[in-house]
Amino acid sequence: MTAAALGALALVCGVAAWRFTAARWTYRAPRVAILLWQALGLTWGLASTGALLSYALQPYGRGVLGGLGAFAASAASGGYGPPSAFDLPHTLALVTGLSLLSVLVSVLIAAGVNVLSARRRHRALLALIARDDPGMPGVRVVDHPGAAAYCLPGLRSQVVVSAGTLQLLSPAELAAVLAHESAHVRERHDLVLLPFAALRRALPWSQVVRDAQETVELLIEMAADDRARRFCSPRRLATALLRFGTAASVPTPQGALGMGAHNGVMLRVERLITPGPAVPQTLRAAGVVLAATLTVSAPFLWLVPL
Amino acid sequence: MSALLEADTANSTTRSTTGRNGRASLNGVKGLGELERSIMDILWAQNTPLTAREVGKHIADRDLAPTTVMTVLDRLTRKGFLLRTRDGRAWRYQPEATRDAYVAELMLDALDMTGDRSAALTRFAQAVSGSEADILRQALTELEDE
Numbered sequence: 001m002t003a004a005a006l007g008a009l010a011l012v013c014g015v016a017a018w019r020f021t022a023a024r025w026t027y028r029a030p031r032v033a034i035l036l037w038q039a040l041g042l043t044w045g046l047a048s049t050g051a052l053l054s055y056a057l058q059p060y061g062r063g064v065l066g067g068l069g070a071f072a073a074s075a076a077s078g079g080y081g082p083p084s085a086f087d088l089p090h091t092l093a094l095v096t097g098l099s100l101l102s103v104l105v106s107v108l109i110a111a112g113v114n115v116l117s118a119r120r121r122h123r124a125l126l127a128l129i130a131r132d133d134p135g136m137p138g139v140r141v142v143d144h145p146g147a148a149a150y151c152l153p154g155l156r157s158q159v160v161v162s163a164g165t166l167q168l169l170s171p172a173e174l175a176a177v178l179a180h181e182s183a184h185v186r187e188r189h190d191l192v193l194l195p196f197a198a199l200r201r202a203l204p205w206s207q208v209v210r211d212a213q214e215t216v217e218l219l220i221e222m223a224a225d226d227r228a229r230r231f232c233s234p235r236r237l238a239t240a241l242l243r244f245g246t247a248a249s250v251p252t253p254q255g256a257l258g259m260g261a262h263n264g265v266m267l268r269v270e271r272l273i274t275p276g277p278a279v280p281q282t283l284r285a286a287g288v289v290l291a292a293t294l295t296v297s298a299p300f301l302w303l304v305p306l
Numbered sequence: 307m308s309a310l311l312e313a314d315t316a317n318s319t320t321r322s323t324t325g326r327n328g329r330a331s332l333n334g335v336k337g338l339g340e341l342e343r344s345i346m347d348i349l350w351a352q353n354t355p356l357t358a359r360e361v362g363k364h365i366a367d368r369d370l371a372p373t374t375v376m377t378v379l380d381r382l383t384r385k386g387f388l389l390r391t392r393d394g395r396a397w398r399y400q401p402e403a404t405r406d407a408y409v410a411e412l413m414l415d416a417l418d419m420t421g422d423r424s425a426a427l428t429r430f431a432q433a434v435s436g437s438e439a440d441i442l443r444q445a446l447t448e449l450e451d452e
Contacts (some may be wrong), residue, residue, distance in 0.1 A: 148416035240448035
């Protein structure tokens, strides 16, 4: 029963993610959409592994978590555990479920470690090379003619721009870019991206996962644009985006960029210049409630045997 | 894990060294960062590997204890920014790469051109080329004309 429910939940999440990559209302409510994506990702992971484990641990009759505990206890004591012995399908489900779970968890940890060490290296290099600019307190400048503006997230996040950026943009445009990057810092968007980047590394062949990651990347940029436009002119942010998009001072290697790179810039510019009608408050609330329900559902089914 | 512990010990020894020089422990860390920078700048400016004593002579702050210079050189070596070679009883230090190479490395990260779409940085926007760039260029002209 639990297995069927979790299986159905995993399936629903998969289909929802697939449909969700094509949704366009999300551009008008990127924050709600990001919340839904996170809920979908987490629920899919817990539901698909939970479905397998719940089926495999049925003989214990204690649900997923209780069953895992009982299995571990009986394995440790060397007993044979379940009242009825494991047959082939249950054993297969157990092995698959445990492997999938450990792959997902270890990939997430590995991605986290990777990102942390890349950031540490980047931070150390910045400390040796980047300079402060008296005109822009708190912003680090790297002397390179290319156009780059980014945030190095962490406990003490840093906003970095290249000298090329200072050449490329007007003061108002630069202010818009800095407001955008501060939004990333404030809302810790890097933490949102991490699990999706990790999942993509774990399942590189999956089109849904690839689309999901690219969609979440775009939504995060849109959320940062929305926050930035409260403090700067949206038009200046749009022109800054276009200048950046066309400033290929370093030749872009084939295949390094996502297919949607130019598309993403255009979509962001369009919604800055002509914002669509706001998504009604009730629909936003419905989205948040749906995300909360999803997030609770899988852990609930892990804990409580039906 | 052991690397973490080592870094911690290095930190505390350095802090106590700077403390002996009369610096407030509050700006100890920042002062250390500044010192790492100026020592790298000195070594980048020289074409030959220098000893700790020679590096010390180039530093404007004459009150600096020789042990502090050695500690910082040691830290930079451990971080992989300096190479050291034995010369008699002293070590000679030289940069592991040129300043330009490090700038290039930063920019590759910044433009996400390592190709792994890492989540380490959040970037403002990516540049495109060819016909895609033409579309953006046209949009820019339109926005500027209005």
